[in-house]
Amino acid sequence: MSDLDRALEAADAGLDKSLERLFALLKIPSISTDPAYRHGCREAADWLRRDLAALGFAAALRETPGHPVVLAKHPKPGAPHVLFYGHYDVQPVDPLDKWETPPFEPKIAVTKDGKKIILGRGSSDDKGQVMTFVEACRAWKAATGTLPVGVTMLIEGEEESGSINLPGFLEEAKDELAADAALVCDTTMWGEGRPAITSSLRxxxxxxxxxxxxxxxxxxxxxxxxxxxxxxxxxxxxxxxxxxxxxxxxxxxxxxxxxTPADVREQWRGLGLDAEAFLGPIGLSTxxxxxxxxxxxxxxxxxxxxxxxxxxxxxxxxxxxxxxxxxxxxxxxxxxxxxxxxxxxxxxxxxxxxxxxxxxxxxxxxxxxxRAIQVPFDSPALTKTRRALEDEWGVAPVTIGSGGSIPVVGDFKKTLGLDTLLVGFALDDDRIHSPNEKYDLESFRKGARSWVRILAALGQ
Amino acid sequence: MSDLDRALEAADAGLDKSLERLFALLKIPSISTDPAYRHGCREAADWLRRDLAALGFAAALRETPGHPVVLAKHPKPGAPHVLFYGHYDVQPVDPLDKWETPPFEPKIAVTKDGKKIILGRGSSDDKGQVMTFVEACRAWKAATGTLPVGVTMLIEGEEESGSINLPGFLEEAKDELAADAALVCDTTMWGEGRPAITSSLRxxxxxxxxxxxxxxxxxxxxxxxxxxxxxxxxxxxxxxxxxxxxxxxxxxxxxxxxxTPADVREQWRGLGLDAEAFLGPIGLSTxxxxxxxxxxxxxxxxxxxxxxxxxxxxxxxxxxxxxxxxxxxxxxxxxxxxxxxxxxxxxxxxxxxxxxxxxxxxxxxxxxxxRAIQVPFDSPALTKTRRALEDEWGVAPVTIGSGGSIPVVGDFKKTLGLDTLLVGFALDDDRIHSPNEKYDLESFRKGARSWVRILAALGQ
Structure with missing residues (x-):
């Protein structure tokens, strides 16, 4: 059995415990924009610091004029090094009366079509997504005692309130953040069962x-x-x-x-995204x-x-x-x-x-x-990540662009000179920023497994 | 001395008394849109009814679902008959703190350039203008015991609140309102010293x-x-x-x-209304x-x-x-x-x-x-009125169109089949609908004299 297989097995075996940890984090009301939740933000940051320290990371809270940044390092001399970004803060929960279950009392529910989902504020954006990466690291540590690549984790607490202190922090911690590539887990899949890599932002x-x-x-x-x-x-x-x-x-x-390169266009054409599919749901046709x-x-x-x-x-x-x-x-x-x-x-x-x-x-x-951000379509990291995702999901990921801005990607490029790969497992129907936010249990489970594979791929 | 000269003399001789009457009417707070002033509206209507009855008119208040209409007739068998329209209601007075003198305590003031003005709500719109016509009739009666033409006066009380009951009243009183022409005194002059006949409405x-x-x-x-x-x-x-x-x-x-007929265009051209004069004051040039x-x-x-x-x-x-x-x-x-x-x-x-x-x-x-309203440029009534105004002001009146709508004119055409001549003596700076509404004493004095002449002209 290969190291990768052992790590995947560890991820699956630890799923129940993984969920317990995610629920513990989801219970902390870390609404960054509301001063009443200042303590909740620090508590979430500290929870992550402790969890990452327990995993063998050198983890610390770094103060900013606002909420602290969690910075955790797990070096691996001689191996590539990745910088992972996510955020522990969440959106406000109003209108509270539209929630079918209290926003900070996460639970597993089953949808009408039999799908298991994790309900709660932050389950998708971004605590659930962050924890897919943390659990992947844990699985590697459990299986092999180490990680396939060096990892720096930067989990901020102000993404939902404009990340105003992040550029300053990046500038200040520039040297500590040196890496070969950046990874962000805050985006969606193409659709259920079909992963995506967001490699460009308009x-x-x-x-x-x-x-x-x-x-x-x-x-x-x-x-x-x-x-x-x-x-x-x-x-x-x-x-x-x-x-x-x-x-x-x-x-x-x-x-x-x-x-756009011909092969990428060809791939896009193969997706069959026609007017009916894209515009139909919003009442348009042309x-x-x-x-x-x-x-x-x-x-x-x-x-x-x-x-x-x-x-x-x-x-x-x-x-x-x-x-x-x-x-x-x-x-x-x-x-x-x-x-x-x-x-x-x-x-x-x-x-x-x-x-x-x-x-x-x-x-x-x-x-x-x-400016627009574009990871070169032929970057080695992109190619490796594509293959890793295809291995997990049995179907090639879609390499997509995003129109929405994710400012940290520009800041990584500008301040750290890093290209970013955006890989996320959320779905368009996750109701982020809205009542009844959810994350599919399958997004969480296979998301962690995907990162297990990506870490292996990037280490090669 | 001709009848006309005697009537003009009577108008001038009675000016002080005319002003006393106007002030009595201006003191009545007849704000039609505000239910709190319902009594004031009826009081103004009744004041007019009594004044017209004293002048020999068969005058009555006619009820409507809203404020009453003053209808007064002074027939003259064998002579042309005119229908005069005005309104006794006024605009609200807020903001009250912007008035330099209480709105319903009319007074004569002298402007910086020595001009005498009548201050008060309704002084121009439309009590002052209505009274120019009433005083012209009084002068004729004083001078000759009769009027040069038959006259029906229709003074409504809901012009400032949309004249909603007027069309119904016109329909109902159609036969009583039969006339050869309609006169409306609710418009402005071309400028100080230069009268105007509004003969078209877009x-x-x-x-x-x-x-x-x-x-x-x-x-x-x-x-x-x-x-x-x-x-x-x-x-x-x-x-x-x-x-x-x-x-x-x-x-x-x-x-x-x-x-537009060439001669009217020529007249307009002579006014020299260029871009600088018309657009300059509002900050435009082209x-x-x-x-x-x-x-x-x-x-x-x-x-x-x-x-x-x-x-x-x-x-x-x-x-x-x-x-x-x-x-x-x-x-x-x-x-x-x-x-x-x-x-x-x-x-x-x-x-x-x-x-x-x-x-x-x-x-x-x-x-x-x-629809647009147009009195034919060659109508006899228009020609006679032009001459009468030129005699009074020493300068030919401007025959203008108005872009603003005066719905009663359309209703007169539709219901009564009447063309309307709009002759008014207000000025653009009268601040109608605003605090410190005023009417130039000269507008009032020469307005009444103008009607004296117009009545004579229309009787010929």
Whole structure:
């Protein structure tokens, strides 16, 4: 029997105890955004510190201006070293009356179709996911007395409140965090039984614009026909942002957008993600993006532009014949590849200014801005992880992009120079951030087994 | 000395007494929209009934489901008969602390530039204007014992709360209201010293649209690029409503739009209403309407389209990356000439439907709809009134259109078959509906003299 098989066996044999530990952690109300739970956060951090210390990690709580970071190291000289990231804090639980079971009293339940699930706040996001990795380490230690690779664990306590102290901590602990690759367990699978590796994250530029015309709201009877209406100006700008083929029209927008390798496209095509499957559940049928792209490209590997909010004039009940003085929009761009957020912002502002009449003015407020993240499709770590996941699940994992931002990935790249592989076992229906959060027992069990295999693969 | 001169003399001689009467009426708090002032409304109506009865009118209060209508008749067999309309109710007075003098304690004040003004709620809108006509009748009676024309006065008490009972009353009292022409005194002059006849009112079609895309709000990271954004759809529709020359693009929109007669255009051109004069005070410089039209045409004799409100998605502070499920707009069209409101509504809805993708839906809510009103530029009553005003003010009155709706004018046309001449002596700075409402003493004095002349002219 190989070391790997022994470790897998240990993981299975220890499942009941693993669940006991997970439940102990889930019982701690570590809501980071609510000062009333400050003690709960420290308690969760300390629980992890003790558990990792018991596993042979050099574990400590590291103070920040907010909640502490759990930092635990298990070096393995001569072997590759990985940095694992997760978070012990959880979302608030309101509305409490929508919970079928108290949020901090975890339990196993059985769904109508006979599936076992773990119910409780944090069961999926992110305590359950973190513990899949911890239990994988425990299984390796039980089976072989060591780990296949060196491991540093960084479990923060402020992810649900914006990770505001994390960049500072990374900077400060830079040397201690040196590794060959980073692993994050905070994402979903492609679907039940089908694992996924998230290897790219789209970047984001978020702009707010205010167009001002007259110095006050006007009566459309008195001024209509002569006075500029800023809602017309704004609508024309928004309408001009896309062409008929769904492409974004900002000059230079597609500079730095890479073409997805043919084999990855082929893999995506094989997923059969068609309009019916992707758009049907949300009541739509026709893809709205670039016409010559598959849906999966539109949402993962292509840059986009969306108006996230727009307002001006009278928005109450009934009719009011006003020409508003101002019109507003929040407009964001999802970025990929080497698109430069600053260049896109500049192109956008120039595009808008060109379309604002001389006697109107425009004010820009820049919100978020971040580059896209892409792990090279041919990185050895990615290839090894793919194989490990396929061995566990009997089906090749999907290599996907994510549109949602996970800021730590950018920070790892920027501060530590590390590429990150995002592997998670959550499912889209886990109700994270909502009442009745759950994690499939199978996500937990096979998640731990998956990490057992990934650790082995990365050690080779 | 002619009858007219005697009547003018009587008007001037009675000015002090006229002001005493106006002040008595202004002291009555007849706020129609506030049930607390129900008694004040009836008191104002009754004050008018008594004053008109004292003048020899057959005057009565006519009950409605709301406040009573004052109906007073002074027939003159063989002479033309006019129907005069005004209202005795006034706007609420809040914010009360912004009044420099109590709203229902009228007084004469002198402005910094030495102008005498009458201060008080209703001094301009519409008690002051109504009394210019009443005092003109009194002057004629004093001078000649009769009136040059038959007169019916209809003074309602619900104009400031939507005139909801007026159409019903007109229908009911149709036969009693028979006349050759209608006169309304509720509008402004072109400017100080320059009278105006409002001979056209633009009509209005007001539509609210809701465009629905996905069945719920979406995360733009997850769905951006594939899911239809209803704000994009709506913006494209709004942007398509005008062409580059400022014309409205609805098919058939300009059907029934008359060309303004050359002499009227010439008169308008002579007013020299340029962009600086009209748009400068509101902080604009460039007319936004049809390029080949003067500003005065753009705002008076040409139909227009304005978005009065638009909203969707996230409108709070900061950044939220949502693709909204719905987008909304309130869009209105000002109509002129023979434009058919129903046809414009239909054309608009077809225009929108054509531009809504198959998997989105659109819901329309029709608000107001009214035809434009136009007194023929060559009507004898208009010509006579023009001359009478020129005699009084020493300068030809401006024949203007108004964009604001005065629903009674449409009702007079529809129910009574009457064309209406709108002649008023208010000024744009009268602060109607606001604190410190005023009416220039000169508006009141020369307003009454103007009616003295108009009554004579219409009797010829």
């Amino acid at each position: 970047g984001l530029i978020y702009e707010e614009i205010t167009i001002r015309a007259a110095s006050r709201d006007l009566h459309s009877g008195m001024y209509g026909g002569a006075a500029r209406n800023p809602l017309h100006v704004l609508s024309a700008i928004v309408a001009a942002l896309h062409d008929e083929d769904g492409r974004v029209t900002l000059p230079g927008f597609y500079d730095g957008v890479p073409e 893809p709205a993006g670039e016409r010559d792209r598959m849906i999966i490209e539109q949402i993962q590997s292509r840059p986009t532009c969306d108006v996230n909010g727009m307002w001006g004039g009278y928005t109450g009940a009934g009719a009011k014949t006003v020409i508003p003085a101002e019109a507003h929009a929040k407009i964001s761009f999802r970025l990929v590849g080497e698109q430069d957020p600053a260049a896109v912002r500049q192109a956008f502002r120039a595009f808008v200014r060109e379309r604002v009449p001389a006697d109107c003015s425009v004010e820009f407020t820049g919100h978020k801005g971040s | 009509g209005l079609i007001y539509e609210e649209i809701t465009i629905r895309a996905a069945s719920r709000d979406l995360h733009s990271g997850m769905y951006g690029g594939a899911a239809r954004n209803p704000l994009h759809v709506l913006s494209a529709i709004v942007a398509a409503l005008h062409d580059e020359d400022g014309r409205v693009t609805l098919p058939g929109f300009y059907d029934g739009v008359p060309e 007319p936004a309407g049809e390029r080949d039209r003067m500003i005065i045409e753009q705002i008076q004799s040409r139909p227009t389209c304005d978005v009065n409100g638009m909203w969707g998605g996230y409108t709070g502070a900061g950044a939220k990356t949502v693709i909204p499920a719905e987008a909304h707009a309130k869009i209105s069209f000002r109509l002129v000439g023979e434009q058919d409101p129903a046809a414009v509504r239909q054309a608009f809805r077809a225009f929108v439907r054509e531009r809504v993708p198959a998997d989105c839906s659109v819901e329309f809510t029709g608000h107001k709809g009214s």
